[in-house]
Amino acid sequence: MNELNDIIEEVLSKEKRNKFTFLTGAGISADSGIPTYRGSDGIWVKGTKYHKPEEFGTYKYFIEHQEEVWQYTLFRKKMIENAKPNESHKILADLENILGDRFHLITQNIDNLHRRAGNQNIYEVHGNYREVKCSMDCKDILSIPSNLKGKDIKEELRKDEIDSLKCSECGNWLRPNILWFDEYYDEKTNKKFSALKVAKNSGILFIVGTSGATNLPLEIARTTLKYGGYVVDMNIEDNHFTNLLKGKKRALVVRKRSNDILPVIKEQIEKSIEQGI
Incomplete structure (x- = not known):
């Protein structure tokens, strides 16, 4: 030393x-x-589906499965909020x-x-879980909607939550303001x-x-x-x-x-x- x-x-x-x-x-x-992202405890589990983070944590997967990704995001949000x-x-x-x-x-x-x-x-x-942005990148970075709370892993999105996750500019889905595996800094x-x-x-x-x-x-x-x-x-x-x-x-x-x-x-x-x- x-x-x-x-x-x-x-x-x-x-x-x-x-x-x-x-x-x-x-x-x-x-x-x-909080589990590490790539470790064995970091493998995403969603219902009966198993995803490696490099597959699930991508913009490509989000565009095809918005509700599923947001369900997992809110599950992880709950885990993070409970951590100290x-x-x-x-x-x-x-x-x-x-x-x-x-x-x-x-x-x-x-x-x-x-x-x-x-x-x-x-x-x-x-990035971080406090913020969201349009998945088509047409607006500034925003605070996550206040009605979005942490969820259990199998808890579905409510209609009012889905509505709050639509961009007010273009109507497309908002996404978490985080860097996914298929994106660039x-x-x-x-x-x-x-x-x-x-x-x-x-x-x-x-x-x-x-x-x-x-x-x-x-x-x-x-x-x-x-x-x-x-x-x-x-x-x-x-x-x-x-x-x-x-x-x-x-x-x-x-x-x-x-x-x-x-x-x-x-x-x-x-x-x-x-x-x-």
């Missing part, structure tokens, strides 16, 4: 490129009881208070737990370019609970390295970041759980600030 402490002190002492950025994924919410921020979420909120505008959070999670824990400076690169929904700008100006990027299975997280890590920042991979297993970081001077791998390592990072940052570093 001495190497990590030295890196934290170095970044804190800089006038420029001194930002602390945390890139989080589903692993950080696992302790809150865990200790890792709370520590990241504390770190934003400690670091102020030097803190940035980029998350792939759509579960809103970071906001509920108190974080505000967040880039939700996979953009700025409007996913803050792609804003996230990459944060990566460019990061003195250190902590990767927490994400394997880097999609291209933007890898590009964020690659950008931080390119512009001279450190990248710390904090996952319990090797992942898609492993090859990217192999042999890099400004890369550090920590194979520990987030709730074990984040308190250590917080303590070191507080200690360094108190010492005037």
Whole structure:
């Protein structure tokens, strides 16, 4: 841990490129009881049908099965609303208070737990379940209709819910404001370019609970390295970041759980600030 402490002190002492950025994924919410997306507990179950996420979680599937996708979305919404921020979420909120505008959070999670824990400076690169947009992209991003509540897995949509899920501009279905597997990152929904700008100006990027299975997280890590920042991979297993970081001077791998390592990072940052570093 001495190497990590030295890196934290170095970044804190800089006038420029001194930002602390945390890139989080589903692993950080696992302790809150939310299944990871791709794991064995992340396989979608709908009635007697079984879907792998790469098949179900697509725009193509939504266009053909709008009610089914919304039923599952509202089932997952109920699961998320019943979950509570865990200790890792709370520590990241504390770190934003400690670091102020030097803190940035980029998350792939759509579960809103970071906001509920108190974080505000967040880039939700996979969207979120708080919002909807027209499936034909003809209106701005909107708050999810207030009559849409979480449901049990087999609970059908009511007529008033279906009516509220139609675009007032064109009459087509509204969809969750999330990134599906057959879609591309953009700025409007996913803050792609804003996230990459944060990566460019990061003195250190902590990767927490994400394997880097999609291209933007890898590009964020690659950008931080390119512009001279450190990248710390904090996952319990090797992942898609492993090859990217192999042999890099400004890369550090920590194979520990987030709730074990984040308190250590917080303590070191507080200690360094108190010492005037």
